[in-house]
Amino acid sequence: MNTALSEYVLAIITCETDKVKGGGCPVFLASDQEEMEKTSLLLARILGGIVHDLENGIYLVCKH
Amino acid sequence: MEKYGAVIAAGIAAGLINRWLLLRSDYRHYPTYPHGQLVHLALGFIAASLGAVAVPAIAKPDFVAVTFLVLAAQQFREVRNMERETLMKLEESKLISRGTDYIEGIARVFEARNYLVIMTALLTSGAAQLWGVKSAFIIGPVSIMLTLRLMSGSFIGDIAEVKQGQVHFEGSLLMVDDVVIMNVGLPQTRKKIIEEGLGVIIKPVDDNARLNLDAPGQRKAIIHDVVSILGSKVDINETELMPMARKQVDKGYLALFIVANEPDLEMLIEIVKRVPVLESTRGTTLQSYYGRKAAD
Structure with a gap:
């Protein structure tokens, strides 16, 4: 049986510090768009998740 | 003897x-x-x-x-x-x-x-x-x-019209024609999808067919058959290019999205047409009186 986490936000990557408040998952701050994309790509590969874009400067890595 | x-x-x-x-x-x-x-x-x-x-x-x-x-x-x-x-x-x-x-x-x-x-x-x-x-x-x-x-049974080609769909993005949402497939975050993934992604629209001919295509089991069967012939670019822990079949909720037709190893649209359409209609998901609403009444 598969017991891995699914449908779960694994990480939040953003450069808009005031839009994200603490929660159940780690928040990674980036200085610009480029760093945000790179960090989220790496995190997605490491965690086995998918990067989603909330279109307000917040990326999140989610496991499906 | x-x-x-x-x-x-x-x-x-x-x-x-x-x-x-x-x-x-x-x-x-x-x-x-x-x-x-x-x-x-x-x-x-x-x-x-x-x-x-x-x-x-x-x-x-x-x-x-x-x-x-x-x-x-x-x-x-x-x-x-x-x-x-x-x-x-x-x-x-x-x-x-x-x-x-x-x-x-x-x-x-x-x-x-x-x-x-x-x-x-x-x-x-x-x-x-x-x-x-x-x-x-x-x-x-x-x-x-x-x-x-x-025992040859019926195929998707018998119950639905299969044609090409346009793969495009609305903001971060991946769409095939007017059907939302999923949210894609990374710009490089979006670029790859635009360049290599294939989309088809599967339009049911009647209410029985619509119910059939609704069933997740039937959609999985379609995806499995397509992937087993054309291949897919999904890997372990890299599920961003997962093939998907999603429904146009208002009109009831399906959109199939796939990034295949062998990106041949014509063959994709032919393969989808040859997927068997599963017995367990077969729609039978038109066999019932109320189903027929509701359909007209």
């Missing part, structure tokens, strides 16, 4: 040929391996023997033997369990799963094919008994043809 030898041989031969042809008729070539085929040919031989022996047993007459034959036929129920268990086990290590509906369908077909073989053997040996061995050469091929025709 010699009296019945030719009759039994005719029945067994017809049944075995029938089983062999039914194995080969599957265009996905399942089971793929020699051992899997051997298992089914051996079972087919047993089924053919059962059918072939029945007529001489009645003719003799030996009714105890007939009763035992009926008991032996029960064994073929196990075939379904065997297929189901094997496929379920394999499912755990698949990147793109078949889905339980598809597995159930395959298992049922494997069971049913053994009964068809029994019937072919029975008819052929019956003919040989009644009208001489020569008639087996007519009845045998005819009943084999009949089983091949009867």
